[in-house]
Ligand SMILES: Nc1ncnc2c1ncn2[C@@H]1O[C@H](COP(=O)(O)OP(=O)(O)OP(=O)(O)O)[C@@H](O)[C@H]1O
């Protein structure tokens with residue numbers, strides 16, 4: 081039987097179109113779209129846990145923070161480190177990794193943090209899991225503010241190479257779309273989605289739900305950590321507040337508005353809120369009403385949660401329609417009438 | 425052989441299962457009947473590992489599986505359906521079956537082959553890409569059984585698979601279950617309130633009442649057992665139960 085067409089292709093095409101259009105816009109609009117595409121990576125990473133497992137998380141931005149700081153500090157040029165990071169431990173002050181390698185190292189660090197949390201997800205579920213990740217976010221935030229030799233605290237990171245151009249962001253977004261689509265349709269992804277619908281039934285079919293969810297947390301930690309590193313290399317300078325509640329709220333709103341249980345929802349939600357944010361910010365300026373954007377997003381998220389909890393996409397994936405092949409009849413249809421019992 | 429020995433489950437004062445020993449062989453269809461609240465579902469939950477017993481053992485072949493978690497039992501060859509279906513609602517029909525197959529440890533290729541086979545047997549091909557939550561009741565019931573078989577079981581526990589089916593659908597289900605037994609040589613434990621159906625389908629019947637075994641035997645003997653008639657069949661006899669052959 082033909083399997084359903086993957087949704088990575090049309091979604092990647094959307095990203096390409098967005099990048100092409102953005103390429104012809106003003107510098108500032110380009111930057112907004114680039115930011116949107118990086119945030120799309122974070123939202124896709126978030127989806128790979130929240131959407132696929134059905135376990136909520138308020139803390140994934142903590143992984144982005146770990147990725148951003150680790151990737152940042154590893155990629156700052158040595159010459160600048162003497163100046164900006166004088167108190168850095170000796171071995172770190174001589175390290176200057178290629179920005180891409182630094183991003184991967186940041187992802188790995190976030191993955192390690194996720195691995196520390198993973199065992200908890202074998203047991204806790206629902207609200208307690210959401211609170212556990214939130215606690216992690218707060219801890220990461222507090223460390224980022226106070227461990228100044230590495231993070232420069234509230235003064236913020238400086239000198240991170242700005243490597244994330246529009247097309248770098250677009251390529252990452254495509255990579256994320258492809259990886260997560262493969263993942264959600266893999267053996268593991270299938271079991272996780274089944275357990276999302278009914279974990280008792282999934283367990284009775286043989287799924288080791290706790291172990292699988294721990295693994296899902298690690299993968300999503302890697303992905304969000306990677307996206308955080310890419311974000312850091314877009315900003316060049318950032319402080320702990322960049323990776324805290326505002327971004328947590330924004331990325332959750334993107335996922336909820338698009339549709340929490342589909343990859344398409346993560347992509348569409350990010351795009352919709354990115355463009356809406358553009359427009360609202362102009363309006364904010366014209367009306368002189370700062371904070372309008374956040375309020376509107378909050379209202380929108382609330383409206384979606386009440387009126388259409390499955391989001392714009394309704395939990396469906398965008399798929400290319402393949403011509404349906406006629407299936408071969410391999411098994412004879414079962415006998416329709418009841419035969420007298422042969423074994424009594 | 426799959427068997428329980430002297431299993432007991434007590435819920436705050438309620439003796440849901442009170443010393444039940446049940447056994448079923450490969451290739452056998454065993455009916456598990458009894459009035460509402462007799463303990464049928466609880467017993468199936470004990471066998472599949474969802475309900476730990478207060479005492480007693482569950483054996484699968486040579487193994488004492490009493491302490492095994494449900495996933496391990498599924499992988500060892502125990503499949504089941506649920507009284508309330510408990511399908512994976514927002515997964516497609518095809519994904520429901522395939523998820524069960526990979527959960528039980530099948531590799532991707534084998535899982536797909538088994539899924540295709542089961543979709544054909546259970547006539548689910550035309551709805552393969554529909555969400556399970558959108559299925560009509562009878563189709564959803566068939567999917568529940570198909571999903572239980574996807575784990576490549578040796579024994580399958582079916583908790584009221586014919587509940588809510590019309591006469592035509594029940595008849596078809598009986599034929600399917602026979603077909604399944606012959607094709608995969610599985611042992612089936614079928615809980616069912618439709619007495620004519622269960623009498624026609626099963627080789628042996630185990631009657632529960634208030635958590636205890638009331639009788640075990642061939643359908644003909646059970647139908648004549650005065651205790652069973654008194655406790656269960658008497659009341660069922662008054663119902664307009666659609667005949668399922670026999
Ligand atoms: N989780 C539970 N907590 C407390 N009591 C329970 C629980 N599960 C079942 N019971 C009780 O145990 C007894 C047996 O229930 P069970 O569901 O096994 O019966 P059943 O034979 O499957 O009935 P039915 O034909 O209605 O499905 C009932 O009295 C029921 O109320």
Ligand SMILES: [Mg+2]
Nearest residue numbers: 464465466507
């Ligand atoms: Mg029951």
